[in-house]
Amino acid sequence: MTAFGFSLPGNATVSGIEVLVTGYAASTVGNRAKYFVTLTKDGSTAVTADYTGTFVASPGSTISTGTATDLWGASWSYSDINSPNFGVIVRDADAATTQALDFDWVGVMVYYTLPSPASPGVSSVYLSSVSVSWTQVGSLAGYIVEASTSQQFTGPTLTSSTTPNGTNNDLTVPDLPQLSSNTVYNIRVGSLWGNSTSYAATLTTATLANIVENPAVYGVFMSSITVNWLPRPEAPLEDSCSGYILQADDDINFGSPVSSVTTQGPTAVTTLTVTGLGGNTQYYLRYGALNTTHFVPNYYSTGAVVTTQLGFVDCGLNYYDGATVVTFACEAPGSVTSRLQIYKAPDVYGIVLVDVADPNASKMNVWTPDGLKAIRKYP
Structure with a gap:
């Protein structure tokens, strides 16, 4: 049996084939109710191993072989399925008896997937919306982006936006209603193929929080x-x-x-x-x-x-510490607070004193009413 009239899209990936046979056996003794099923690409040659079906002794029973994920040990392209030579070979499994099997109808269900948007990613997040981008996969009907607080994409929190055609590769959800701020959303983008939608892997992001x-x-x-x-x-x-x-x-x-x-x-x-x-x-x-x-x-x-300026200046006061010439830090004229001062006409500078353990302390120490202090190095 061939010429099933399939018309899978050119970018379909076949994932499984199921064969349905309606009929009955007059006798269920031994192998008399059994039959073999194989698939063919050229209309006559089996390209798969035999699958066995067993009728019951009542008319109108439909027996299934294969599943939505069963490729019958062969590889299938969309053109293999669309070919008028693609078909099913059904034969009696009990060649030793003249007991006939009644085959009333044979049907084939081909399961396939269509490409989902490639490389989806969250491109921007805002207070009440999320932008998503992806690589096009030839879906002329367009794409859909959905956002939900539910991992199963159910409930009233679901919002979506749809592109007008397949030329778009980015979309912002939602149009209306707005998403809630500072909320985690599951995001998925799907390519539209007639009555079906192929979704890419789910993304997770969160809308922005309100400003400080x-x-x-x-x-x-x-x-x-x-x-x-x-x-x-x-x-x-x-x-x-x-x-x-x-x-x-x-x-x-x-x-x-x-x-x-x-x-x-x-x-x-x-x-x-x-x-x-x-x-x-x-x-x-x-x-x-x-x-x-x-x-x-x-x-x-x-x-x-x-930022503020440096709190002290170079007033030209230096000394040699045995290795290098060290410049002392001074307070600028008009802002002198240090008890230790130097007059350089026409101004008075304060000499900055720090704790001797200060990392900027020089080796020059001075006794003060507050104890031993060091003159600070400049800067």
Whole structure:
């Protein structure tokens, strides 16, 4: 039996073949109710091993051989199945008896898959939507992207968007309704093939958390800046966050942040300090609230801050420590607080004193009312 009239798409992958035979046997003694089934590609030659079916002794019984994942030990292309020579060979398994079998009908079910979108990935996440991109696989009907909080993609949390045709390779979900902020979503993209959809592997991401509230610069120093803000609420989840990040950069586009510090955990931790900055330098600051599970920041910027200048100057006071010439650090005229001073017309400079254990202490020590101190090296 051939000419089943299949028309599988050219990019179909055959995954299984099932043969259905309707008939009955007048006798079920021995092998009298058994028959053999094989498949053919040319209409006459079997290309598979024999499968055995067994009728029951009542008319109209349909017996199945093969399954949705059974290729019968052969390889099958879409053109093999579409060929008018593709077919089924059915014969009596009991050649020693004249007891006839009644074959009423033979049907074939071919199971196949169509390609799902290749290399899917989350390209961008936002407060209430997610963008996904992929490589096209020739689906002229288009593609669908679905988002759900359920791994089974069920329930009222399911939202989707569909491309108008197969030329698109990116899509943002949803159109309406919006996704919830700071929420983990399962994302899948499928290629549309008539009445069926082939889905790629499921992706997981989270929408962004809401931005930090009322950020303010708390302290500006020569090599650091401290910032604080109001904590985001612990609940509900869509209003909360999973931590914060503070970044400083002399580039407004934050191409390579000079300093970055992150805290994950309680939303009550709302003071962070960026360090390692240069003195008297303009830095741009941005604050990020981290989303749940994935810790992706949603940034907010408040503009630029200039760090303070070096707190002391070179007043030309030097000494030789036996190896090198050391320059002492001095307080600038007009801001002198040190008891040890030097007059260089027309100005008075303060000589900076530090603890003898200070890493910037020189070998020159001075007794003061506060104990033994060292003159600080410049800078």
